[in-house]
Each structure stands twice: as structure tokens, then as C-alpha cells.
Amino acid sequence: MSDQVGVKEAGADQQVEQPSPQSNIVELRNLHTYFFTDLGVARALNGVTYDIPREKVLGIVGESGCGKSVTALSIMNLIQPPGRIVKGEVMLHRRDADGATTDVRLTDLNRHSIQMRRIRGNEIAMIFQEPMTSLNPVYTIGDQISEAFMLHQGVDREEARRRSINILDRVGMPYADTVVDQYPHQLSGGMRQRAMIAMGLSCAPSLLIADEPTTALDVTTEAQILDVMRGLQSDIGMSIMFITHDLGVIAQMADEVVVMYLGRVAEQAPVDSIFYDPLHPYTRALLRSIPRVGRGTKERLKPIRGVVPNPYSNITGCPFHPRCDEFMADVCDVNVPGITMTDDGRAVRCFLYSDRVEKNG
Amino acid sequence: MISYIIRRLGYMLITLVFVTIVGFFIIELPPGSYLEFHIQSLRQQGGDVTPDQIQALERRYGLGDPVHIRFYKWISGFPRGDFGQSFQHQRPVGELIWSRLGYTLLISVATLIVSWGIAILVGVYSATHRYTIPDYLITVLQFIGLAIPNFLLALVLMIFLQQTFGMRVGVLFSREFRDAPFSIAKMIDLLSNIWVPIVILGVAGTAWTSRVMRANLLDVLNMQYVQTARAKGIHERKVIWKHAVRNALHPLVMTLGMALPGIISGEVVVSTVLNLPTSGPLFFQALIQQDMYLAGTFLVFFAVALLVGNLLADIMLAGLDPRIQYR
Amino acid sequence: MVETSAETIAADAGEEISEVGEIPQSKLIWMRFSRNKLALIGGVGLIIMYIIVGLGPFIASNYYRHQNQDYLFGPPTPLTFIGPDGRLGLQPYTFEFSTRLDPESFKFVFDIDRDTRVPLELFVRGDPYSMLGFIESDIHLLGIEGEQRFYPLGTDALGRDVFARLLIGGQVSLTVGLVGVALTIILGSVMGTISGYFGGLVDDVMQRVIELILSFPTVPLWAALAAALPPISRDFTAVHRFFLITVILSLVNWTGLARQLRGKVMGYAESDFVMAALASGASDARIIFVHMMPNASSHIIVVAALAIPGMILGETALSFLGLGILPPAVSWGSMLTQAQAVPVVVEHPWLMTPGIAVVLAVLFYSFLGDALRDAADPYSI
Numbered sequence A: 001m002s003d004q005v006g007v008k009e010a011g012a013d014q015q016v017e018q019p020s021p022q023s024n025i026v027e028l029r030n031l032h033t034y035f036f037t038d039l040g041v042a043r044a045l046n047g048v049t050y051d052i053p054r055e056k057v058l059g060i061v062g063e064s065g066c067g068k069s070v071t072a073l074s075i076m077n078l079i080q081p082p083g084r085i086v087k088g089e090v091m092l093h094r095r096d097a098d099g100a101t102t103d104v105r106l107t108d109l110n111r112h113s114i115q116m117r118r119i120r121g122n123e124i125a126m127i128f129q130e131p132m133t134s135l136n137p138v139y140t141i142g143d144q145i146s147e148a149f150m151l152h153q154g155v156d157r158e159e160a161r162r163r164s165i166n167i168l169d170r171v172g173m174p175y176a177d178t179v180v181d182q183y184p185h186q187l188s189g190g191m192r193q194r195a196m197i198a199m200g201l202s203c204a205p206s207l208l209i210a211d212e213p214t215t216a217l218d219v220t221t222e223a224q225i226l227d228v229m230r231g232l233q234s235d236i237g238m239s240i241m242f243i244t245h246d247l248g249v250i251a252q253m254a255d256e257v258v259v260m261y262l263g264r265v266a267e268q269a270p271v272d273s274i275f276y277d278p279l280h281p282y283t284r285a286l287l288r289s290i291p292r293v294g295r296g297t298k299e300r301l302k303p304i305r306g307v308v309p310n311p312y313s314n315i316t317g318c319p320f321h322p323r324c325d326e327f328m329a330d331v332c333d334v335n336v337p338g339i340t341m342t343d344d345g346r347a348v349r350c351f352l353y354s355d356r357v358e359k360n361g
Numbered sequence B: 001m002i003s004y005i006i007r008r009l010g011y012m013l014i015t016l017v018f019v020t021i022v023g024f025f026i027i028e029l030p031p032g033s034y035l036e037f038h039i040q041s042l043r044q045q046g047g048d049v050t051p052d053q054i055q056a057l058e059r060r061y062g063l064g065d066p067v068h069i070r071f072y073k074w075i076s077g078f079p080r081g082d083f084g085q086s087f088q089h090q091r092p093v094g095e096l097i098w099s100r101l102g103y104t105l106l107i108s109v110a111t112l113i114v115s116w117g118i119a120i121l122v123g124v125y126s127a128t129h130r131y132t133i134p135d136y137l138i139t140v141l142q143f144i145g146l147a148i149p150n151f152l153l154a155l156v157l158m159i160f161l162q163q164t165f166g167m168r169v170g171v172l173f174s175r176e177f178r179d180a181p182f183s184i185a186k187m188i189d190l191l192s193n194i195w196v197p198i199v200i201l202g203v204a205g206t207a208w209t210s211r212v213m214r215a216n217l218l219d220v221l222n223m224q225y226v227q228t229a230r231a232k233g234i235h236e237r238k239v240i241w242k243h244a245v246r247n248a249l250h251p252l253v254m255t256l257g258m259a260l261p262g263i264i265s266g267e268v269v270v271s272t273v274l275n276l277p278t279s280g281p282l283f284f285q286a287l288i289q290q291d292m293y294l295a296g297t298f299l300v301f302f303a304v305a306l307l308v309g310n311l312l313a314d315i316m317l318a319g320l321d322p323r324i325q326y327r
Numbered sequence C: 001m002v003e004t005s006a007e008t009i010a011a012d013a014g015e016e017i018s019e020v021g022e023i024p025q026s027k028l029i030w031m032r033f034s035r036n037k038l039a040l041i042g043g044v045g046l047i048i049m050y051i052i053v054g055l056g057p058f059i060a061s062n063y064y065r066h067q068n069q070d071y072l073f074g075p076p077t078p079l080t081f082i083g084p085d086g087r088l089g090l091q092p093y094t095f096e097f098s099t100r101l102d103p104e105s106f107k108f109v110f111d112i113d114r115d116t117r118v119p120l121e122l123f124v125r126g127d128p129y130s131m132l133g134f135i136e137s138d139i140h141l142l143g144i145e146g147e148q149r150f151y152p153l154g155t156d157a158l159g160r161d162v163f164a165r166l167l168i169g170g171q172v173s174l175t176v177g178l179v180g181v182a183l184t185i186i187l188g189s190v191m192g193t194i195s196g197y198f199g200g201l202v203d204d205v206m207q208r209v210i211e212l213i214l215s216f217p218t219v220p221l222w223a224a225l226a227a228a229l230p231p232i233s234r235d236f237t238a239v240h241r242f243f244l245i246t247v248i249l250s251l252v253n254w255t256g257l258a259r260q261l262r263g264k265v266m267g268y269a270e271s272d273f274v275m276a277a278l279a280s281g282a283s284d285a286r287i288i289f290v291h292m293m294p295n296a297s298s299h300i301i302v303v304a305a306l307a308i309p310g311m312i313l314g315e316t317a318l319s320f321l322g323l324g325i326l327p328p329a330v331s332w333g334s335m336l337t338q339a340q341a342v343p344v345v346v347e348h349p350w351l352m353t354p355g356i357a358v359v360l361a362v363l364f365y366s367f368l369g370d371a372l373r374d375a376a377d378p379y380s381i
């Protein structure tokens, strides 16, 4: 792993030929994103490290405020001042048509640069948390989807509109040719989210970041949207980074799962391992806090003790230790645990599995 | 849309009726009758006023009539352009006010356009450069711009222009153009004079509008759809101007209804200080002399200007925002 | 926009996170407010202004209506800290001067004798005055023993002390805002609450009335109403006029508050605490005064603070045009009437000092109002 991280480049564009085909499309290494607000520094991300596998669905779970959205925005290089990526890197492994890969270190690109803008919406697309507010109220759906086509594919307005109707059709938008000329306020929440997905998919990105795309929707609509996303994922052959609170959705959608806690990854593992053999005490606590089929009705649901500390606080040691059932005094509250790789390729940050200490936390 | 405008016009007409009632109320308000004041001034001019003359005057202004008849007499003249008689000037009010109202409107509208143009640029700049020195500087200037009374600014600018450039402030046209027919040269002459009141009036308007614009834009920049636009890979400049500013303009247009009274108020005061041939000097003079038909008519027309301005703002808003329903 | 959430503030103040929900709204507002530096400047500036103005008769060296016929349009008294012995010290001195009429220009000429120094002294006896309604005295903070008088800001056309008038005028100008806002709050909250609470016809009528008032530009409407006030006489004193002028100023201002409160109250009408109160049989008055008003109070305070600068500017403009405060009373605006003609101001620039006072007062109040608004409602304009 370290040989990928440590790649040194000389070119101004930070692009380098990579000999072996990459199984990951994006890799995050020790990512730190802070917000320098009037009230102090909010350490939203404190060394996030994980991989987004190619052509798979990676689920990201964690309580509210643990930094899921900030991670997504950091990948897109869309963190706005007073926020800033202060440390770490985001690596995009781009694969050309002939299978050769080039690496782009996104964290080295200026967020306004042309290189970064060519990647956004084109190679990496993003769907936001709230369908109600993520479309611009004063432009029609067609205008907003066309914008991406015209920008990245250089087509004229006419053609962009045709492609917009086409993509709306593909995401299952009813009456696509009417809807293109409608304004967001004329659509239901589900339709808006479909429009957002259409916008995200418009340029056939290799990675789609979906930030809680269904949280605001009712269960039926949610199921339909998830269906569409799953279908398109295998059609286009893209990767999806799927952020959610909902472990049920994770079970349905994800191939691999990253569990985040307070700006760090607690655990990354294949979806089955997460549900049947969780390693991190936080993952276990999370699983205990939701109802599950096949568990005895006598067994009570158990909310996790306490609340997520706010990102301004400075907890020493493992960020989860104040709430942890397996807390080991003088260990967990002193050092930050490092990443332990298990034999079956899972990653966990906990002193239960090794005494590796984070050096640069 | 058309029916929406017609309905709005209907409401406007009703408000207008009430506006004239208020105007008439103000005409009737001063203690003692305006006739007494008039007779007094006639006597002061050396003339002797006989009881016959007084009676003739009373009959002419219908002083013997009850209030509603007098009100009716006054407004029934409106369609004919008859707004009563100015005692002080011994001329019909209608003859006195038109050109002055016209210049007041000209100055007000020009101020509005200029100050909005500048304010939008300034507001966008300071919202996109938050926490920088220029932004703090702009904020300070905005506070000061709002704190200086416009008549004071008029005085200071007037003194400054006269002392440093020997410019004659207080006219709209130079002497040679005053009675000349319309021509390009006359327009240029007007422009070379009219910028003074526009600058004075524009200071407060610009300060206020740019603050509103800054706050609106900051709100909009926090909206998800701005991030959506960025996530599409659109250039930041286009994100700001196409996606954010467009949305930040609505609340601004909504405040048009509040900005206009301020500007007209300011125009009336500033033109009094500068002694411009607009409504201001005549209006205040009329108030002090209790020449109430003149003052009341001015007031009604100020209100008409505001009502029309609000109507235009509403129509503009409807054109700007697809969410507005024509109820 | 998470910065100002309850949690972050609590954490910053070093409190336990579990107590987050228990910080009362008013405390939060106060915490945000007290962080604001502009608010501090505004607050301190205003306190100083009110103190100086309140102690005006004592601080000024002369009675504000005393006319010095020998010193019309007199410039500010020159000061030096170089004593008769030629040394720099802490004791300020002025010079002896004499007045003569220039036979050509028919203007007074002031000859200053730079060689004869007159010391400026503390607690000097001078014109008698009464202050704050109960202090009778003739001791002034600064002054000159003997015939000569001390004019830090010169004199006006009638030879009156501009500095003294500035302080006395400030009493009026700085009170207009407060009294006007008190009236605005009373009118606005009563009307707004009634309108929002009862709705229906009452609300309709109220809304039309407000629309009607708002369809006139403010200053002309104020001026027209002020012009109808009777002239000052024994029965209608300057105080009456002052009060009525503030009534006129608040006549327009209450509409804004009423509209906003109406919206608030309509929102509250559906809220849980009002439902609960209704269910337990509380009277309308009780619901309004016990349940709704306290909830809207932060809002009322903010609107009030933001309205004060407009009131001060309104009074100043009216008085400047000769329709507001009239002699013998004095306000900053009425003082500026003397500064209307360009030649006068150019020759006697000290006549403009009330303008500076107005700008400062308005500035301080806007700092305060802005900070209050930001604190009470960080998400609005």
C-alpha cells in the first residue's frame, strides 16, 4: 500500500504512468480537512484513509457530523473557505480506453483550476444530500442538465437538450420530454432526485458520489431510486461512493463499507464482514442500535452511549474511547490507534487488534 | 400575467382613492383655515380686504360646504388636471407641479439605476471576498454612507465643488440652455449638472443596497444548488453570476418597494438644499406657507410614484422568479 | 453554517456537551452579541455621548442661550499649552483678544494678543443653569475667570456658544430616537399582535392601513404632518412640539414592526405552547402577553434598535428644514439650519460640527443594532 502512497512525481500536472492496473479508482491517504471558523478550528477530517474500489459500490456510514459529506467534498476539491484540506492526499487513478492508467493527485490541483473542473461532473460526479435544494430554482431541469453536456462534451444547446431528455429517460423520469422544460418547484422530491441523478450521470462519470441521495424520500421512492442507481452502476460500469445513515440501504447497495467516526475511518471491510463480523467496537455498537431481521425480539435495541463530540473539541487518544464498551484505560485515552490490516484485507483502527500507534495523528 | 397586472392595477386604484383622502386630510389639517393665512398675507401686501372679497374667496374655495363636498370638489377636478389653486403663487397647482415632478422622478430613477448597478457589483465583490481587508473597508464605508444625513452630504459636496472647481451647484441647466428647445447639447448640459444630486442621493442607496446584496449572496452561496453547479465543473465566475447572483436578486427587487420611498424622500430634501427646480423646494415652501393644495397635491403624486414603482417591482419579480404564482 | 450552533458555542465556553440543550436563547444571543467588537464600540460610544450630553450645562462653559454680541460668528477660542514662561506644560492657556468693527466690510474683526496669556481653569463660576431637572448651579467644568469667555467650538450668528448648543441640542436629538422607538414598540407590538392573533377582518383593515401609510414617502409625509402643528406658544410649548414630532416619526415606523410581529404571532398561533395554553383555557390576553410577547421580545428589541438611526436622521432632516424642533428649543438639525448657505459655512466651518455629532450617533446606533440583529438571528440579512 505504501508504495502507492509514496509515489513521487516530477511533472507539473502530477501525472505519472502506473505500471500495474489499479483496482481502486480513488484512494484517500491521511486526509485532514479543517474549518477555520470564528469559534475555533473545526477538525472535520482527522486523517481519513480508505480506498474506493473500481466499478463497485462503496458504502460510507457514520453518525451525523462524522465527516461523511466533508470527505465527499474533499474528494471533489469543493471545500469552501474558511475550510481547507490541510494535509493528506486524494489520488485519482484514471483509466484510459486502452486500459492504461494515469494517476492524478487531486489535492495538488487548485480548486478553481481547469484540470479540476474537467474532472468534476465529468469523471467524478456528485449528488447532494437534499434533493429539495440542490437544483437551482430559477432554471429549468433541462437547462441545468444541458449545462454539463455543453461544458464537458462540447455539444450545442439543441443536442444537449436531446441528451438531457435521453438521460432523464434512463433514470426513469416519467414524461421526460415535459419535465426538461419544467422548473424544480414543479417536481416532487423523488423526481428532483431523479433529475439530480440524471445530472450526475450525464457525462458517464467513472465515480459517482451520492451523499445520502434518498434520506429525504419516502420508502417506496427510495427503493425505486436505489434500483435505478444499482442498474445504471452495472450498465455504465462506474464506481459509486454511497453515503448514508441507513445500514439497511448499505446492506442492499454496497459491496464494501467504510465506517467513519469523528473525522476518521473506524473500519473498512466487505459488506458481509461488517454485518456478520464487525471488528471495531463502534461498528458493533452501531449495529446494536438498529433493528435487524433474525434477531430475537427479546433483545433490546441499544443506543450508543453519549453523543458525538463536536469537531472543535480535542479528544486525546482514540476519538471513540469516551463511549466505547471495550475502553482500556491508559491505552485508548493516550494514543490514537493506527490502522491494522487483517489477513483478509480489512482495515480497522483499534487497539483490540494491534498496538500500532498513529504517528502523525 | 396580463390578468395579474390588471388585478394589481385595480388594487392600486383603490389605494389611490385612500391616498387622496389622506392628501385631503393633510390639506385640511393646519389649524385655522388656509384662507385666514391667505387673507393675512394679502393684508400684509398692503391691500385692504373687504368682507365682500372674503366672501367671494370663501365661495370660491367652498369653505361654507361640508367636508365631503369639499373633498369631492377637489378630486373631481383630477381627471381634468385641476388640483386646486396655489394661494402663494396665484396659479393653478397643475401648472406648477408637472415639470418639477418630472425632474424629481428623473433624478430618483437615475439614482436608483446608478446605485443598484454599483451596489450589485460591490455586494458581489464583498460577498465573494469575505474576511478580506477590502470587504472590511467596504463594510465601514457602508456604515458611514448610511449614517450621513443626505442634506449634510449635499452641503459638503456643494461647498467642495464651489471651492475647488468653482462649479455652480443648484441648477439642472446652465443659463444658456434653460429655455432652449431640446437638443443633444442641452442633454449633455443636463448630465453635467444632474450628477451632483444623483451622487448625493446614491450614497445612502448604494450603501444600503450593497449590504442587502452582500447578505443575500452570502445566503445563496450557502445553498446546495451552488455546490451542485460547482460539482458540474462550471467555472467559479459563472457559478457566481449565473447561479448565485440571479437568485440573490429576488430579495433585492422585493426591497425596491422600500428603496423608492427613501430615494424620493431624499430627493425632496436634497433638492431643497441645492435649490434645484424639482419638487423639493416648492413642496417645503408650500408647507411652511400653508399653501396646502399645492403641498397636498405633491404628496398625492409622490404616493402615485411609489405605487407605480411597486407595481413595476412586482412585475419584474414575476419575470425573474418562476416560482411566483400570479394570484 | 454550523459555526454558531448551540454545541459549538457551548464547547467553546468550555461547558459539557450534554448541557447544550439547556442554554437559554437569551444567553446565546448575549454570548454572540458580546463577541461583536463593533457592538462594543457602539455601546461605549453611546454611553459616553449620553453622559456628556446629560451633563451638558456643566461641561459647557456658557449657557446655551447666552448671546455674546461682541463675538458673532466667533471662531473657536485658540489654545496653547506653552505658558507665559515659554515652557510646555499641562495648563492650557488662551489669549486676550479684542473686537472691532472693520469699517470697510462691516464685519467684526477679532484681534488676538498673542503675548498676553489667560489661563483656562477647572470649575469656574459662570452662567447659572439647571441640570437633569434637579441640579441648580453656576459651576462649569472649564472656563476663564473674568470677562472673557471660552468657546471651544466658536459661536453662531447670534454669538451663542456652539459647543453648549451642541450638548443641549444633543439632549433633544438623542432623546428623539429613544422616545420614538418606545412609541414604535408600543404601537407596533399592539397592532401587530392584534392583527396576527385575531386575523380576519381586523387583520385585513390593519394591513390596508399599513399599506396606505407605506405608500407615502417618509420625509414628505412627516413634513406635512409637522407643518400642521401649531406654532409655539404658552399653551403649546417646545416640549409639546418635541413630543408630537416624535409621535409623527413613529407613525410611519411602527408599520414595519407590526408587520413582522404579525408574521411571528401567526407562526406562534400554531405552535405547541400556544395550543397547550389554549387547551388549558387561558384567555386571549394571557396568551398574548404571557406566551407570545416574551417569545417575540428579542425580535422586538432588534427591530427597535435598527429603527433608532432612522428616527434620529428624520428629526435632523425635519429640523434642518425648519419643520421639526423650533427655537427656543435646539437640536442638531435645527443648529444646521444656520449652515445652509455656502459662504457662511466656508467662513465659519465650526457651524458644521452638529453634523459630525449626528453621524457619530447614527453610526454607534447602527453598530449596536447590527450586532443585536446578528446575535438574535444570525441567518438573516
Ligand SMILES: Nc1ncnc2c1ncn2[C@@H]1O[C@H](COP(=O)(O)OP(=O)(O)OP(=O)(O)O)[C@@H](O)[C@H]1O
Pocket (backbone or CB within 6 Å): A035, A037, A042, A043, A044, A062, A063, A064, A065, A066, A067, A068, A069, A070, A071, A083, A129, A245, A310, A311, C001, C002, C003
Ligand atoms: N462549512 C463548515 N464550517 C464549519 N464546520 C463545518 C463546515 N462543514 C462541516 N463542518 C464540520 O464538519 C463536521 C462534519 O460535517 P459533515 O457535513 O461531513 O457531517 P456528515 O457526516 O455529512 O453528517 P450528516 O450525516 O448530518 O450529513 C461537522 O461536525 C461540522 O461541524
Ligand SMILES: [Mg+2]
Pocket (backbone or CB within 6 Å): A068, A069, A070, A129, A211
Ligand atoms: Mg452530510
